[in-house]
Amino acid sequence: MHYISIISTLIAFIFAAxxxxxxxxxxxxxxxxxxxxxxxxxxxxxxxxxxxxxxxxLALKIWYLTGAMLTAAWLGQGTxxxxxxxxxxxxxxxxxxxxxxxxxxxxxxxxPLTPAAAAFNISRPASEQYKEIMTRDGxxxxxxxxxxxxxxxxxxxxxxxxxxxxxxxxxLFNRMIGNILIAAGAMMPALGGTFLRLGLPDWLYVxxxxxxxxxxxxxxxxxxxxxxxxxxxxxxx
Amino acid sequence: MSASGKKPxxxxxxxxxxxxxxxxxxxxxxxxxxxxxVLVVLSLLGxxxxx
Numbered sequence: 001m002h003y004i005s006i007i008s009t010l011i012a013f014i015f016a017a018x019x020x021x022x023x024x025x026x027x028x029x030x031x032x033x034x035x036x037x038x039x040x041x042x043x044x045x046x047x048x049x050x051x052x053x054x055x056x057x058l059a060l061k062i063w064y065l066t067g068a069m070l071t072a073a074w075l076g077q078g079t080x081x082x083x084x085x086x087x088x089x090x091x092x093x094x095x096x097x098x099x100x101x102x103x104x105x106x107x108x109x110x111x112p113l114t115p116a117a118a119a120f121n122i123s124r125p126a127s128e129q130y131k132e133i134m135t136r137d138g139x140x141x142x143x144x145x146x147x148x149x150x151x152x153x154x155x156x157x158x159x160x161x162x163x164x165x166x167x168x169x170x171x172l173f174n175r176m177i178g179n180i181l182i183a184a185g186a187m188m189p190a191l192g193g194t195f196l197r198l199g200l201p202d203w204l205y206v207x208x209x210x211x212x213x214x215x216x217x218x219x220x221x222x223x224x225x226x227x228x229x230x231x232x233x234x235x236x237x
Numbered sequence: 238m239s240a241s242g243k244k245p246x247x248x249x250x251x252x253x254x255x256x257x258x259x260x261x262x263x264x265x266x267x268x269x270x271x272x273x274x275v276l277v278v279l280s281l282l283g284x285x286x287x288x
Contacts, residue, residue: 145277145282148277149274149277149278152273153270156266156270157267157270160266160267160270164263167263170248170251171247171249172246172249173247176259180259180262180266183266183270184266187266190273190277191269
């Protein structure tokens with residue numbers, strides 16, 4: 001299933017580049033944060049590819065840090081910047097997230113591996129084996145829980161909320177569809193854990209691929225501007 | 238332009254499927270979101286069995 005993670009990685013980095021280009025044009029901080037989140041997404045799937053060929057301690061730690069801890073939170077933080085209008089709130093939350101991310105990186109990188117690392121099986125997903133290999137203290141586990149809840153809630157919840165507003169006001173059809181796709185796509189990697197518990201580890205890779213494709217398609221829909229919108233409208237008064 | 242000087246957003250004509258299907262999809266997604274969050278907490282706390 002390595003090829004699925006390779007495709008996910010390519011799409012994630014292409015998606016990140018598209019978001020960064022839009023940030024250069026528009027200068028919205030939410031775009032910068034989404035771009036960072038997508039780079040984390042790409043790093044998570046890239047290290048999954050590496051771990052599918054050989055065991056590497058650094059790859060495993062980057063995989064855990066980005067895939068399990070930071071991706072959802074940074075993507076969600078972009079949505080917070082887009083939706084939270086109250087002055088200073090989003091910026092303060094970003095500073096807290098940055099501090100928590102640095103702390104998470106320190107905790108993950110200084111934690112030693114267990115002897116089980118020697119028995120790492122490249123034919124099994126890293127998500128099946130990391131608990132036996134990585135030593136995670138209570139704070140690391142707590143931060144993983146909090147970052148995932150925060151990220152999933154803000155990213156998916158924000159997209160659902162935006163889609164609902166567009167639907168209720170009957171405006172910007174493309175953005176409504178785009179936000180529905182983003183919400184569905186963001187849910188996919190989170191559902192990957194459920195697939196694992198159902199004994200379908202390969203579906204984790206599929207959920208990551210479907211997730212990034214749906215989000216990318218949703219992003220292109222949400223940012224698509226119909227030609228008619230660019231034309232000046234004649235007025236009678 | 239509106240009175241505030243802001244260009245109004247483009248309205249779309251809703252069809253029956255937009256009126257009915259979109260809220261169903263949004264409710265489904267919201268339910269999945271809540272369910273996923275509960276599962277994340279339970280699995281990371283070790284309450285649910287790991288694979």
